[in-house]
Amino acid sequence: MTTERNEPMLVEQDVHTDELLINMGPQHPSTHGVLRLVLRTDGEVVSEVVPHIGYLHRSAEKIGENVSARQWVPYTDRLDYLAAMNMNLGWAMTVEKLLGLELPERAKAVRVIMAELGRISSHLVAAGTYGLDLGSFTPFLYAFREREKILDLFEAACGARLTCSYIVPGGVTADLPPGWLEQCEAFLDQFMPTVDDLHAVLTNNAIFIRRTAAVGVLSAETAIDYGCTGPVLRGSGVDWDLRRDGEPRYRELYAGYRFDVIAPVDGRYPNAQNYPPVPREAVVGDSWHRYYVRMIEVIQSMSLVRQAIERYRRTDGPPGTPIKVAERLPKGEAYLETEAPKGQMGFMVIGDGTKVPWRVRARSSCFSNLSVAPVLCRGGLVADVPAVIGSLDLVLGEIDR
C-alpha cells in the first residue's frame, strides 16, 4: 500500500513478541453493526488492520433493477438507516434528473427541513456512539434522547420513524400536518442545551481530547486519494460540501440559504468564535476534528431548518406530485451525488423505456471512508482502533448495500 502518510507512530520495543491475529467483529461492541476487522497486533500495537465487509449485503441494487423507481424508495431507507431521509432524497433527485422534473418551492423547502433533521439525527448518533467507543456511556443517551424527538417529528410527518420513505421522486408523499412546524420549532428551541452538554462531556473533556487528538491523522491528500467525503474529508481541512459545490440540480435546493461549510481551512473554522475552542493538542485531520466537524454541522443544520421553515411558510400548494408507481423511465441515464450526513451519496439509474430501471447503482460514502481505516489504524494501539473507526462514522447498511 503506497501512501504519502508519514511513518506511523514509532513505538520503541526492546522485546519483540509474537504477533497476534485478532478478529474484531462482526459481533464486536464497537464495530457499528457487522464490520469485521482483522487486526495484526504486537502487544498493544496494531501493525495491520484488514476490514472485511459483506455481512449486511442484501442485494439492494439488484432489487432496484426488478422494481420500479418509486418502489425502490423503501430500499433506500435501508442503506444508511440512520439517515433514511437523506437516502430518499438522493434517489428521488436522481430519478427526477432522469425524468427532467422540476419541483415547486414548497417541496424543496420540505426536503431541506427533512434532510437537515436527518443530518442532525445522524450526527447525534455518530457523537453518541463515538462516546460509547471511548468508554463514555452517558453522552450516548443524551444524544439518543434528542434523536427520539426528531424521530417523533418524522413520525408525525410520514408515519415512520426510521424507514421514512417520505421523500419520493416528484415531491414528498404528503404535506406536513398542521402544527408540525411549531412542533419542529419547539424542538429546535430546546435542543441547544443538549449540544452544550455533549460539548461538556465529550468535546472539551480532557480524557476525550487525549483519546482523540492526534489519533488517526488523515492528511488532506490521503483523504482525497481514498475518495473520502463528508465530515471525514472536511475534518482534514478540505473545504468541500456538495450543498455548496455540488451539481446545479442539487445546489439549487440550497440556493439562498445562509450556512457555512464546516472545515478547518488553514486550521481555522469559519465563525470559530461561536463554537467551543479547539484544543492545542488537536491536529487537523485527526479523530477529534472529524467529530468536531459533525458537532458544528449540527448547529448549522439547526439554522438551515429554521430558514427552511420560514421559506415553507411563504409558499402554498402541494409539495410536488409523486410519480406514479408504474411511471415509465425514459431511455438514458442519470447520476447525482448528494451531501448525505456521512458523505457524498451517489445514485445512478439507467432507464430503458420501461417502468423498471435497467440498472441501479448506489455509490456509498462509507465504503470509501472505511477504505482509509487501515491507513489510519496502522501503528496505533488497540484502543485507537475503535477511536478511529468511530470517528469515520460508518454504517454497514450503506457499505454492503
Next chain:
Amino acid sequence: MAEFLADYLSPPWVAELAAAGVHCALLLALVLTAAAAFTWAERKVSGRIQDRLGPTRVGGRFGWLQSPADGLKLLAKEDLMPKDADAMLFRLAPYLSFCASFAVFVALPLGDNWVSLRMSTGVFFFLAVAGLEVFGVILGGYASSSKWSLFGAMREAAQVVSYEVPLAMCVVVPVMVAGTMDLVAIGEHQSGWFGNWLIFHDPFTLLTFFVYLTCAVASVNRAPFDLAEAESELVAGFLTEYSGFRWSIFFMAEYASMLAVSILASILFFGGDNGPIPVAGWLGLTHRTGPLAGYLGNLLGMVNILTKGTLGVIFMMWLRWTLPRLRIDQVLTTCLKYCIPLAAAMFVGAMLWTFVERGGFSGDWSIFRSESDLREEASAENMDLSPSVAHERGGLSP
C-alpha cells in the same frame, strides 16, 4: 469472641474456628448485602446521571428487587466454559479474586473495636491482600484461552502492578501522621471534631487524599481506568468468556473491593468511625460508660464508616458514568509521571510537617520510643480479653 466461646467449646481450636466462622458470616453478610445494594445504586445513579429513572417496577417501588432478580438470573444461567480453557484455573480464578477482595475486610474496623482481627500492621495486611485480587483476573484472562481475555489480563497486570506503588505510598502518609499502622488506632487518633480528621491535618495529607483517590479507582479497575474490561475495545476483557455464576463472583469482587478501598479512605483520611461532630462522645456512647452504651457507640460508628464508604462508592459510580476511558499508555503515564512523584512529594512533605509539628529535634518523640512498649501492651491486652472484658469493650461478642 474466641475467648468467649472457649468457655463453652473445647478444645480451644474449636472455639477459634467457631469464632472465625461467626466473623466470616458477619462480614460475608455485609459484603454481599453491600454488593447487592451497590448494584441497585449503580443502576439508579447511572439512571439519574443519564436523565432516566433506572429500575422502577421490579419489586414495587424504586425497583429494589432488581439485584435479587439479577442474581437469580445469573444463577439460573448455563454454566459455560470454552472448550480450550484451562478448566481448573478457569474455575479457580473468580474465587481467588473474590477471596482477596473479601479477606481485606478482616482488617477493616467498622466501629470502635468492631474488627474481626485487630492487627498492629492492619494497613500492610490490607495492601498485601488487596493486591492478590489481580491474580484472579490474570488467571481468568489466561485460562479463558481467548485473545480478548488475554489482552484484558495483560492490561490488568500492567495497570494494577504499577498502581500498587503510589497507592502504598499514599497510604503511608496518614500512617506516618498518626504514628501507627493499626487501623483501629488510626481511627481513634482522629476522634473529636472533623478538624481532627487526617485529611485536614495539613496540606500534604489533603493532596495525598486526591492521589489516593486516583490510585484507588485505578487499582479496583473502575472507569476511567477499566481497561481490563474495556467493553468497546476488548469486548469484555478478562470477563469475555465468563457468564452466569462465575461472572457474578467477579462482579461481587469488584464491588467488594470498591467498598474496601472506600472504607480504607474513610479510616485513613476521614476519621473512620468518628462522625464529623463528636455526638457519641457527648452522649457518652463509649465502652467506658457501659456495655450498652459501648454497643450503641459501635453501631453509630459503623453507620458513620459505612456512610463514608458508600459515598466513596457513589463517587466512583459518578466517575464511571461521566468520563471516557483512558488508553493504556495514558494510564501508565498517569501513574509513573504524576501519581508516583506526587505521592513521593506528599510523603516527604507530610514527614517534614509532622517533624516540625512535634517540635523538631527538641520535640517529644515518645510515640516512637514507646512503640515496642505499646505493642507489648496491646498483646498483653489481647491476651487479657476475657469474655467480661470483651463484653465491656463492646466487642463482637453477644
